[in-house]
Amino acid sequence: MLMKSKHKLSRRGWLKRSLAMAIVAGAVALTAPAQANDTIKIGFSMALTGGLAGAGKGALIAMQVWAEDTNAAGGLLGKQVELVYYDDQTNPANVPGIYTKLLDVDDVDFVVSGYGTNLIAPAMPIVMQRGLVFPSLFGLAVNEKFNYPNYFQIMPAGPEPLTDWSKGFYSVAMAQDPPPKTIALVGADAEFAKNAVKGARIQAEELGLEIVYDESYHPKTPDFTPIVNAIQARNPDMVFVGSYPPDSVGMVKAATEVGLKTKIFGGGMVGLQFASIMTALGPKLNGIVNYDFWVPEPTLKFEGVEAFLAKYQKAAEGQGVDPLGYYLQPYAYAYLQVLGQAITATNSADHAVIGEYIRNNSFDTVVGNVSFAPNGEWAKTRVLMVQYQGIEDNELATFTKAGTRVVLYPEEWKSGTVNYPYAE
Amino acid sequence: MFSVELLVNALIAGVLLGGFYAAVSLGLTVSFGQLNIVNIAHPAFIILGSYIAYMCNSLWGLDPILTGIIFIPVFFLIGAGAYRLYYESFERKDDEALRGLAFFFGVMFIIEVALIMVYGVDFRTVQASYIGQSWKAGGIGVPTRMFVPFCVAIAMFTAVYLYMSRTFNGRAIKAVAQDRLALQLMGADPVKIKQLGFGISIGTAALAGALLIIIIPVEPSVGRLYIGQVFAIAVLAGLGSIPGTLVAGLILGIAESLVSTFFGPSWAPAVAFGILLAALAFRPQGLFGR
Numbered sequence: 001m002l003m004k005s006k007h008k009l010s011r012r013g014w015l016k017r018s019l020a021m022a023i024v025a026g027a028v029a030l031t032a033p034a035q036a037n038d039t040i041k042i043g044f045s046m047a048l049t050g051g052l053a054g055a056g057k058g059a060l061i062a063m064q065v066w067a068e069d070t071n072a073a074g075g076l077l078g079k080q081v082e083l084v085y086y087d088d089q090t091n092p093a094n095v096p097g098i099y100t101k102l103l104d105v106d107d108v109d110f111v112v113s114g115y116g117t118n119l120i121a122p123a124m125p126i127v128m129q130r131g132l133v134f135p136s137l138f139g140l141a142v143n144e145k146f147n148y149p150n151y152f153q154i155m156p157a158g159p160e161p162l163t164d165w166s167k168g169f170y171s172v173a174m175a176q177d178p179p180p181k182t183i184a185l186v187g188a189d190a191e192f193a194k195n196a197v198k199g200a201r202i203q204a205e206e207l208g209l210e211i212v213y214d215e216s217y218h219p220k221t222p223d224f225t226p227i228v229n230a231i232q233a234r235n236p237d238m239v240f241v242g243s244y245p246p247d248s249v250g251m252v253k254a255a256t257e258v259g260l261k262t263k264i265f266g267g268g269m270v271g272l273q274f275a276s277i278m279t280a281l282g283p284k285l286n287g288i289v290n291y292d293f294w295v296p297e298p299t300l301k302f303e304g305v306e307a308f309l310a311k312y313q314k315a316a317e318g319q320g321v322d323p324l325g326y327y328l329q330p331y332a333y334a335y336l337q338v339l340g341q342a343i344t345a346t347n348s349a350d351h352a353v354i355g356e357y358i359r360n361n362s363f364d365t366v367v368g369n370v371s372f373a374p375n376g377e378w379a380k381t382r383v384l385m386v387q388y389q390g391i392e393d394n395e396l397a398t399f400t401k402a403g404t405r406v407v408l409y410p411e412e413w414k415s416g417t418v419n420y421p422y423a424e
Numbered sequence: 425m426f427s428v429e430l431l432v433n434a435l436i437a438g439v440l441l442g443g444f445y446a447a448v449s450l451g452l453t454v455s456f457g458q459l460n461i462v463n464i465a466h467p468a469f470i471i472l473g474s475y476i477a478y479m480c481n482s483l484w485g486l487d488p489i490l491t492g493i494i495f496i497p498v499f500f501l502i503g504a505g506a507y508r509l510y511y512e513s514f515e516r517k518d519d520e521a522l523r524g525l526a527f528f529f530g531v532m533f534i535i536e537v538a539l540i541m542v543y544g545v546d547f548r549t550v551q552a553s554y555i556g557q558s559w560k561a562g563g564i565g566v567p568t569r570m571f572v573p574f575c576v577a578i579a580m581f582t583a584v585y586l587y588m589s590r591t592f593n594g595r596a597i598k599a600v601a602q603d604r605l606a607l608q609l610m611g612a613d614p615v616k617i618k619q620l621g622f623g624i625s626i627g628t629a630a631l632a633g634a635l636l637i638i639i640i641p642v643e644p645s646v647g648r649l650y651i652g653q654v655f656a657i658a659v660l661a662g663l664g665s666i667p668g669t670l671v672a673g674l675i676l677g678i679a680e681s682l683v684s685t686f687f688g689p690s691w692a693p694a695v696a697f698g699i700l701l702a703a704l705a706f707r708p709q710g711l712f713g714r
Contacts, residue, residue, distance in 0.1 A: 217689035257558040257567035270531035280549035320544005
């Protein structure tokens, strides 16, 4: 029965009501039509605006492709899947509120993480307190301090993410004759980059390399020429960089302009995997050895990955996101595949049961066979070290071809040999 | 580690970076310093300029700087229109302090959201023959990606400075926030003068945006990162001083570059803002303020 208010609303009352309506309208706009009982709701925050939005929006499209595929195949536990998500604006401070709302107001059945270390860590206390299964998307060493058993991270960093991340970089370098003796370490003063450089530092010390430069920089540094000049003055054999997309571009441009002379350059530069940045830098990328997770090399044609990419690339048209979707997108699809396969296999929505199943089984996904170590990272590292080779133009089609990003490490997935040194 | 070569390279990099800093701060010096309008949307206008340079570069291969110059009149008209709206809505009612600030916050978000809707959130860059090149003599290098924007910045400063100091309207812009009544007695309409000044302020954003996208890749929200830096330079300059803005930009650029080269890049922002704090402590009116 419709009830009418008997009282004239005060200005404060109007404000409260307007605010409530705005929140409700926002929630409705951001979620698919709510159907309380016949859907399985999966909630998450995602960087749809702000610094990580380029990757975040791409991840969201991949997740929507998974939801469509899953629903077309009959859903999970006989119910349709519904994604409920909010924009965290690439702001870690927004994350706890979003997950609290997802769980207490939207009443989601499962939560998965947003994209990136900085935006995963703030959700951990909430999911741990409630004992939830928490598939996570590209967090580096997030669970190192939490030790939460139901955390499952899809980025193939490996059981020792700090050091596994850069293991391939050292493996490629130390196999050369003579092996390098000195290294420069430089990274952004932010969570991921600090972890990447920390891991690189640990390994440099273990290998007995002399660290001749070890500095961090503020993430909004516009020009990297002074940093590259300072590195060049130390004449290191290796230069390991932990950087975010704008810094990676600045670092590559500065290295090209200064004429950086070193034997191996790269390591942990985020952004060089993105189509817009690859096409912007073009031939300047040649010779850089950098991490990657999937490239169109013949050794990495996992079942379903090309079909997924075709769907993603169609959905991404005109969305202003990465048109190729090689980097993060297959993993955004795969972490939901893991959750979906576990729910189906256990025929349960019980988090303890599903968590136990994921810990003890492996999963066939579009990124290959995945199993998890006790700390929730991949049981075995598959951080690829690729080298940009033979790039002669800035065309997008160039980067869809095999041979432009040759896999050097791990041996199991190797597709070519290294061009060494980077520049002399 | 010290060498003369490293010092010279650091100074060159600092001067070039400083010129760029000054270019992105020039518009704010005019609006904030001379017109007393706290336009916190200025970095968003700069990003808009970057996207226009990107669009013309990717569609027609136009040089980003040429695009910036072509779009100065368009941005001037946008600025003049924005000021008129601001004046009618807030300033005329003496309501500009807080609501005016909210207005420019709103403008900033509208520009960001519009760019996200049109271009998405991916990073955008431009191609030009001088990007990625470097002039070298011995161990000294001058990256043309920084040198060309520096030269354009100097040209823009010279043009704005000459206009402001040699023309009646330019001098009126400098006077309008100081003594409106005196300006009216000189036969000038303060509202039109502020409209002209704000148009110039936003006009510089077209070119500054083109310079920005030459140096770094942009995405719609990247302007927020530089709000602090841009305001710091305008304040250090002595609000309203055009030569001061250039000097302040150069001081910050050189300080950042020297610290980054010899003491580590993590100290660079702290030293730059330390200079601002020291200047405010010993010369609160700024370097060139009266």
